Amino acid sequence: MNETRFDPSQVDGRWQRAWDKQDCFRADSNSAKPKSYVLEMFPYPSGRIHIGHVRNYTMGDVLARYKRMTGHEVLHPMGWDAFGMPAENAAMEKKVHPGEWTYQNIENMKAQLKRLGFALDWSRELATCSPDYYGHEQALFLDFYESGLVYRKESAVNWDPVDQTVLANEQVIDGRGWRSGALVEKRKLSQWFLKITQFAEELLDGLGSLQNWPEKVRLMQENWIGKSSGLQFRFDLSDGGDVEVYSTRPDTIYGASFVAVAADHPIAQAVAEKNADAQDFIEQCRAGGTTAEELETAEKLGFDTGITAKHPFTGAALPVYIANFVLMDYGTGAVMAVPGHDQRDFEFATKYGLPIPRVVAPSAAEADKPFDGEAESGDGVLVNSGELDGMSVAEAKALVISRAESEGWGEGKTVWRLRDWGVSRQRYWGTPIPFVHCDSCGVVPVPKDQLPVKLPEDVDVSIPGNPLERHPTWKHTSCPKCGGAAQRETDTLDTFADSSWYFIRFASQPKDKPFDPAEAAAWLPVNQYIGGIEHAILHLLYARFWTRALKHVGMLDVSEPFAQLFTQGMVTHETYSRKSAENGQPVYYSPAEVDRTGEGATLKADGQPVEIGRVIKMSKSKKNVVDPDQIVDLYGADAVRWFMLSDSPPERDLPWSEAGIEGCSRFVQRLWRLFAQYDAAAEGEDKALARKTHQTVAAVAEDIEGLSFNKAVARIYELTGAVEKAKPSASRSEAIRSILLLIAPMMPHLAEEGWAQMGDGALVAEASWPAVDEALLVDDEVTIAVQVKGKLRDTLTVAKGMPKDELEALALASEKVQRSIDGAAIRKVIVVPDRLVNIVI
């Protein structure tokens, strides 16, 4: 091997072609080896891969390659989440067909991924926008329909009256359409829903089996599903009607001081019909934002309807308000408000001068303790509550529910926060929903033998609105039932449907059906799923639902799709800016425009300093982005991959830095020089180095399995340092060879190039993980700490397993220890074998 520089631009492509040629990474479903399914969340084909993708796919790749080395048949596929709004936006802006734009992006991004040398089974590549994929999705949707998991109901959408189109939430900015600037209206449409709530209990219980998911994700899903138990009951109203309310705190019923209903509640509607002020107030509520964040910062507002509700226990007349903080979608859309023990009610009562009675106190003696500016929602003792006085919250809750049930004015009820999944989208670039509307037969499913219902190609995408709706011929068809004239459904499916089963299609892709149950079950569940935390709730919950729905219709015997989940952190970068001379606003510069020296940074264009800002998530607006292609050009795939794995724990953010990638690039060269020193003929044993080698191999394996890549990297650096210092020997040669195999999953091109010299003629991609000699994992000497009163005074290197009394004697013999003791009486000596001796004086 020549001691020249390792040149990635010459080497990387050569090995990538070699892997392709030998079809190394094709997964064999019929293999007898233990199977391992490694999957990273597939990307949206936006045009260019992002450095965050590189981090995500590098992690998965290391695991996939490692699993191959340890004798597994690995499925590591890649595909494209190819339907969605950006394609339609691009179509409108650039006058290009969404399909053309999407497939061009896929081609570009695939080339980018190939340059990074990922061990992917490209034979299973799929794009969700292909009829080969979405046709099967339509079939599944029909199966769900057959089994009663699909239904239609009225639901509101954001309607832009100028563009005559439905807007997504993200297209509504401050209540206006992003393109037209028109005030957005709510419009009710008949839409398709999937009955995810039918599985609410199962989806909640299933979380318990997902022990290899991050605790935080399970908690987020649990909160999202939101099971609660409480009391649903009726208040009789002064106008002769009544109102159903739901409360999770029926124990506080004596503390109710008003009743609040949502703006969309029938009572509010009825009041508004006769009262223009009420109508105005309801309009005002609808104009406000709908996200939690906006609502939290919004002031609590209400409208007194003049109606009163009769308290079931005290008979008191409680005012009924229309309030902006009550949700129509949860419970009954009406609440009994208990200001003393609910913060929202507290703020509302304070604003409108309503009474704030205390009905729960820390103790019975504190029944009239004033509130300290906020509601108290914790546990305590019931007070000022008649027959409930003295009870705990739980006791009172149970008593009120049983009393309501026996007296017939209410009942205990479990309420879920989870709502059914609305899948209708009034857009072109999605999976057509396979139904037709017939005047005489109603809504009729398209027969499976007529699938796929393909999107028309010849559409006008240059103007807003749904091209399917206005296409001259596409929607006109005949009814499958009666043969009469009928119209196709023009809604398409939410793209979350596409990503809810792609991992199944990866595992098995027959032409004539969505998947083969046996083949799919052989691979599933995914052994390791890796992706961003932003998908913690929706995508992961929908995929869990879809999998259960498939089980429900008898197509797949799998409950949970992802056995192990890992959520990786973001890639961040510092920002470079100057204050604009005109308005004082910062002007940002990209890393490529800046020279970064040790201390500061200057703009290449004028050599003058720029301000270095905080390290934050990469974003186009702050220009703190790096382009994967550029850095691969500069440093090669292996240095970039190594950087992605170094330093930061994978679940935390990774700050990209010029200096960091330079360091990685230097390490590639350092290893290359070390590989050149490999000498198969070297003789002699170096026991200490052999021990270090085997310890490192074992530890790196453990680190990779636990996805602690940063620790694996640190250990490899350490072993490399030790090998460089060691004199030639058979042990040293073994160590060099081991390092090559350890880095093979991480820096596969460098490893192949080295393996060509020291391997067996085959690819390192086909090599086995080095074997570990258990006997070498244990040291025969240990360094123990000697403390006096808990402070370190000396260290001793002793034989492993030295008995306590010998350790104590050795410690006391230490001169440094004697000096610290300074003649004081020894009260106690604590000896932990192989660890430390602590002398207490």
Place this chain on the structure above:
RNA sequence: GCGGGCGUGGCGGAAUGGUAGACGCCGGGGACUUAAAAUCCCCUGAGCUUUGCUCGUGCGGGUUCGAGUCCCGCCGCCCGCACCA
């Protein structure tokens, strides 16, 4: 507001209740070179009266022979969210 997470050198971070700062980056010094790059070696938490000592893991308490780690109370930062009654 609710839910979750995190605070360790100049920076990213190591550390089964047992030698805090492994490993990397930055910085400093030296070797090699006509010179530079590359490479190699040494130093690099703070302070002090420097054979060594003291302090030090966001802040204040506590448990323990011993706390970055466990407990209680604060402070700060980050993430998620559909006001969930």
